[in-house]
Amino acid sequence: MAPTSTDPALSVANDLQSLSLSPAAPKGEVPSATPSDFLLPDDAVCVSAPGKVLMAGGYLVLERQHEGLVLATSSRFYCVAAGTRSAASSSTADPKSATITISASQFPAECSWSYRVNLVTYPAPQTNPGNGKNKFVEIALAKTLQLALETISEGEEYKGDNEKAGVELLRRMRGSGGGMEAFVMADNDFYSQREQLTDRNLPRRISSLTQLPPFNPLPRPIHQINKTGLGSSAALTTSLTAALLSYFGIITLPSSSSSPTPEETTSLDTVHALAQLAHCLAQGKVGSGFDVSSAVYGSHAYRRFSPAILTPLMSSPHLPIRAANLKDSLARDKWDQTTAPLRLPKGLRLVLADVDAGTDTPSFVNKVLWWKVEQAEEAGRMWASLAEANGLLRQHLEGLCSMEEDEGYTRFMEESAEKHMEDVSYIAAEVGVYSTLFVSSLTISLHICLRQLFRLVTAASKVPVEPAEQSRVLNASMKIPGVVGGGVPGAGGFDALFLLVVDTPTVLEAVQDLWEGWTEMSLCPLLARQSDGGLVKVDVGEVAGLKEGIAGWEKRKLAATL
Ligand SMILES: Nc1ncnc2c1ncn2[C@@H]1O[C@H](COP(=O)(O)OP(=O)(O)OP(=O)(O)O)[C@@H](O)[C@H]1O
Ligand SMILES: C[C@@](O)(CCOP(=O)(O)O)CC(=O)O
Structure with missing residues (x-):
């Protein structure tokens, strides 16, 4: 939380046209802290947001009439916001400005972006030029400052006085050291770890990934x-906006995803709206937003917000910060997205593979949407079938979840782990639970909605949504006993693939054996499982490797400046 005492030295220029960002300390300035000094200040705030897998509903979710089924992942982004630890230097002595440095702390030293926020005039938006730009970071920061300023200004004490509110925001940013820092750390899963495994002579298996240091x-x-x-x-934008708003004392985040208080729910909604805006501005378009939504709310069935909510705010991604009435536009009652509960049933596990190829998602989206316009009738029929099949998948998942406490459910799952899914119905007579029917129909609906229809779209649109190479490895994976289904997530293509499997070590090993020996494409499993949790505030000390990761970053940064 930001400090609360007032700084009498702070005086403000009359023209509070905006708070503005400009480059901070020149490149090469040697940080005064050495790694051995490294200690996060007491005011540090850490928030965490999950990654996503769009299991069903790619493309459809772009339209409000359809839902997407999105699973949040156990792999997460963390953002730690804290007061700067170095004593105020000449660059931070000016009370009318505050510095903020945002660092991607598992990357090389140049992945750090510094800004000076000031109260004077409106300069052109700039970043630390030597380190290049990070659009996502810069825009998330600009929009967060704008919302923070408006919120403070509307408070009892300030009654719309922007000048005074600006002073207060700067005071919160400056703390006792003239500025603040934000360290962004992502679980290893977000970036391919192939090279790191190869360097250590480790096979591409989950057991190898667990040997890599956290935040490698x-x-x-x-x-x-x-x-x-x-x-x-999306996870970066969500965790960064949330950490900054928390640090400024604007929101109160839950520390666990179960039963947030009304105040915490409002805070989540605020972060959601702000992060959607910042993410769309940085992407230069208004997408469906399922990724930001799952970063905030965890796994769910997502119906998108109306694009018209953001369209009027899309014209000025940059400064001045006080350009529009952001707070009103981001208020919950202006937003119409829906997030219905969704989770995987007990005993099933999400398994992901990173495919060493990659797909340009925006170009896929453009091509598929063009085809949909040109072949409206055929595409309309396919979209209707896909929507129906996705709905069935959701029903079957819910059906299985509702049977978790039934007698025989666990035994049924265990036995299913040894069976090829086509044979699952044979277990039915003996175990005598309805779950059998549901696993069978789940398998079928996964097959229909995730595979068959995507292959039809591929054939009709000539966009390789489920490319033949992916089909082959998915077909082979599905022959493994205990594999319930799978597909290409999101926009499809060559980015990734996922399976739903009965969660036993034997099934997991068999899948990895297949993938390790697969020669047509290079597959590397990820550590991530499904997770129900969304955006939460966490204790830095409770996240294994986080403090050490930040200390390591400090050390590399120092080394780079010497
Ligand atoms: N750890 C990080 N710290 C700061 N910025 C990051 C970090 N990770 C990603 N970014 C930002 O996100 C951008 C990548 O966004 P892009 O939309 O291309 O990918 P994405 O669709 O989110 O990727 P993926 O789904 O594969 O993770 C980077 O160029 C960078 O600006
Ligand atoms: C194609 C689309 O529906 C999903 C893209 O998902 P992903 O980024 O490939 O996981 C686009 C969107 O929803 O914004």
């Missing part, structure tokens, strides 16, 4: 590292 430092800057499709930009 990556050898090259973000844009030169392969992502795995878990939604790094």
